[in-house]
Amino acid sequence: MDHTGTVLIPEHDPNLSKDQVIQCYKNMLFLHTMDGILYDAQRQGRISFYMTHYGEEAMIGSAAALSPEDVVFGQYREAFMLVHRGFTLDEFLSQCFSNELDLGKGRQMPVHYGSKRLNFQTISSPLGTQIPQAAGAAYALKMSGTNACTLCFFGEGAASEGDFHAGLNMAATLKCPVVFFCRNNGYAISTPSSEQYKGDGIASRGIGYGMDTIRVDGNDIWAIYNATKTAREMAIKEQRPVLIEAMTYRIGHHSTSDDSTKYRDRKEVEERAKFDNPITRLRRYMELKDWWTQEEEDDYRKQIKKDILKSFSAAEKRKKPAIKHLFTDVYDELTPNLIQQQKELEELIKKYPEYYNLDEFASN
């Protein structure tokens, strides 16, 4: 699909139904809108941290190509997968606000989402660690005879970690049904890809591991959809890994702790956002089919903004998780040592109540 939303080779159009396409588009808009609101919320100090998906919204095509049983391992810029699978607005906002409804019990930084219900493994900060894990989980799926694969996302920066090498090599030698999905957005924080590798991107490495590999336009939702769908089928049917490298551009800052104008030209970013925008491309595709009007666009944008703000203010008002959850889940059961330390903290709080704001936390 080119920038006008025209599918260049008609047989490459996955021909999703009108409802499916509209859903994909709505999900992209939803993510974009939520990113805007939460980014601003961080700027106002209402949440501690945030990472946007600007420019990478088309990745939702990969979500649409999977089955719910497929296990997803992400890096951190993959909320699109959760949006597609039905992570609720309250679940997103509760995680970012670390409130008592956060499935992670407020223990991890914002955007470290996870959902057992949606087969989305909890995000962790260390880069690349999920790559060999995805291979192992895929091996387990193979052993169980499940008709599913794992999908493992990572950026081109993370692909420089040793775990990338370990994970791809293990997946190939042990014939694991895993789709490795690299989001090559040109930057790892401030490091341009020219300082990240000298070879032909990440895709060229797949061949070296004996893995079928494809590079796709990461701003074209249908290219991503088609590649993921085929890779998934190959992985499951032939019980082996496949590598996808999706070329895109990180429009936003790396995170709310980063000002990307310090290392790249603001104009370059603006141009990319304007001329190669994955959301605009899909809108044009829909417009060509007469599936979407400006009026629908305006109404939907207004509606989601309202929904997000409503959930936002509810999440912000909620209490933090109960203090006992500082100690639970380190092990399956509290160890004698942890019971002792929990008691110690309780006694300290009783002794110096003026230094602790217990009202902030849910009761035990």
Next chain:
Amino acid sequence: MLSSLNKTAKVITPVLRRSYATTQQVNDGIQQGVAYSQLLKRKPEDSFRSPELAHMSAINSETRKMNLFQAVNDAMLLALTTDEKAVVFGEDVSFGGVFRATSGLAEQFGRDRVFNTPLTEQGIAGFAVGMASVGHTAIAEIQFADYIFPAFDQIVNEAAKFRYRSGNQFNVGGLTIRSPSSAVGHGGHYHSQSPEAFFTHCPGLKIVTPRSPIQAKGLLLASIRDRNPIIFFEPKILYRAAVEEVPVADYELPLGKAEVLKKGNDVTVLGYGSQIYVLENAIQLAEKKMPGLSCELIDLRTIMPWDVETVVQSVKKTGRLVIAHEAPKNAGVAAEIATTVMEHCFLNLEAPIQRVCGWDTPFPLVFEKLYVPSMIRCFDAIKTAVNY
């Protein structure tokens, strides 16, 4: 002058006896080493003579003579038999492992369940985390504990925090990493290390080490079935040296519980793994040289979370504590135990707690006998504690 010195050295060198196996003969009547240990159960009826195993003799009292690697092998055989989601993997495990611990398993359970991986420790650990994260039982091997460090990130940042960080949505309870550890007589820097203390600083992990075949089988089965990620260090010097009549039945020994191997009143002597046999000898020497002295010997077994209660109870009775481990002294496991005991037993302590450990150097090749907390060093520490 210098050249003449060198010349002298050259003349003398070939005359010196160089053998890793030689020890100085001392006529103290103590027969040192695992081969002479009274702690090993060499008769079938002895094997069940512990409260933890007593109940089994009524059900199935059959035993088989096994050394430690065979006991480890037997535990994995049972794990693979009783749990169809269990797999065993690592470098060179499918032909039986470089220490034979996985012999016969690939033949019996197939190469899908017992398999070689590429040579990548971070990959092995990460792969194991991934399998466990979707509910499977991963028994991974790191060929030597010295080579576990490339997997440190996967173990410390991933495995240990998996349950906590996901709010208990996900866990890697099915993960066990086995690894041969500790001194072996000539292992040098990278075939001798005891890295347990690096991991005891990491909440979420359990660290277990057995002293004998019976212990190895029961503790390994318990580790594989425990719902937390476990690192199981196998003292490689015991693989062939320690031989016991091991119950053939499927049994587990409790994690988080120390075992009092010998009751005593005057000093508590604490260790784990192969160090237990050195401590056994040190106690024999001390009790011989100091008539009337009675030492209590404790095997910690689980290094994390460790059994504070048993140790504190013992020290409250004896008033003295000697801790020994092969790993370097600085920030070693003994430091944690000593501090905790001091916090709990301040009024009971009659002498400073003694730590007998490896020196704060890399593990040396030719100086191994001087480096390790040997019988004489442990004896001296007991003497110091008692005479204080």
